[in-house]
Amino acid sequence: MRLQRAVNPPLVTSEEIGKDQVEVQVDLAKWEQLALDQRNLLFWHEVARIQNDTIPKDGWEMAALAIGLGGAVGELWVQDGLLLFLALGLCGVSGWRLYQRNNGLKTLKEAIDADERAIALATRFGYTLPNAYKSLGSALKVLIEQTPKKKQRKKFEERLDALKKSAAKAKEKAKTGGRPESYDSYSDAY
Numbered sequence: 001m002r003l004q005r006a007v008n009p010p011l012v013t014s015e016e017i018g019k020d021q022v023e024v025q026v027d028l029a030k031w032e033q034l035a036l037d038q039r040n041l042l043f044w045h046e047v048a049r050i051q052n053d054t055i056p057k058d059g060w061e062m063a064a065l066a067i068g069l070g071g072a073v074g075e076l077w078v079q080d081g082l083l084l085f086l087a088l089g090l091c092g093v094s095g096w097r098l099y100q101r102n103n104g105l106k107t108l109k110e111a112i113d114a115d116e117r118a119i120a121l122a123t124r125f126g127y128t129l130p131n132a133y134k135s136l137g138s139a140l141k142v143l144i145e146q147t148p149k150k151k152q153r154k155k156f157e158e159r160l161d162a163l164k165k166s167a168a169k170a171k172e173k174a175k176t177g178g179r180p181e182s183y184d185s186y187s188d189a190y
Contacts, residue, residue, distance in 0.1 A: 011143065014046050022050050030146065038139035040125075041118055041132065048117030054110040061101065064094035108155060112162045119166075129174070133167040 009027045017023045024046055031039060071087030100106070115136060122132035140160040147153040 011146075012042055012046050014049060034139060034142060035135075037127075037131070037135035038142065040127075041122055041136040042139050044118035044121040045111075045114050045136070047121060048114035049110070051117065052110065052114060054114065059098075059101070061094045061097045064090055065098065068094060104155075108158055111155070111159055115159060115163055116166060129170060130167075133163065133170070137163055137167070 009025075011027050011030050013025045015023050015025070024043075034042070068087045068090035072084060072091060075081075075084035075087055118136060119129070119132045122135070123129055127135070137160060140156050140163065144153055144156045144160065147156060
């Protein structure tokens with residue numbers, strides 16, 4: 001277990017530390033302020049990210065970009081054209097990989113997919129579908145209220161909107177399927 005200090009750490013983060021090992025870090029001060037159901041759904045969200053293999057891995061891209069830029073500057077000095085193009089090619093490949101990894105739409109889609117999977121995990125562990133949606137929705141609302149950065153807050157708001165749409169679809173499906181559970185309160189908790 002590593003202790004890291006940050007000015008405003010995220011509530012939950014995951015990091016790959018080995019080939020088959022993932023470390024889940026929790027900001028305990030914020031974590032304890034959430035209800036148990038909210039914690040469960042946020043934890044299952046991280047589990048879903050791990051299962052979907054969407055957690056950040058050790059990035060070679062930044063190191064390759066630094067090496068490529070350093071090589072390009074050095075080759076400008078030496079004036080070797082072939083090595084300059086190789087260094088610029090390395091910069092281009094690593095820059096493209098960094099762009100792909102940090103693409104906002106892709107990360108949002110991965111987060112929404114993990115939310116859906118967290119709902120499925122919750123129902124496997126005894127939550128009713130409406131309660132799973134309510135718990136995750138209320139957890140996202142708390143995260144929206146606690147997040148000072150506008151960009152991060154917007155991501156949580158987009159996840160909450162997607163969750164509301166998913167809950168509406170599930171409610172409609174339950175009505176047409178004739179399931180006996182009460183699904184009248186899917187999105188009432190938002």
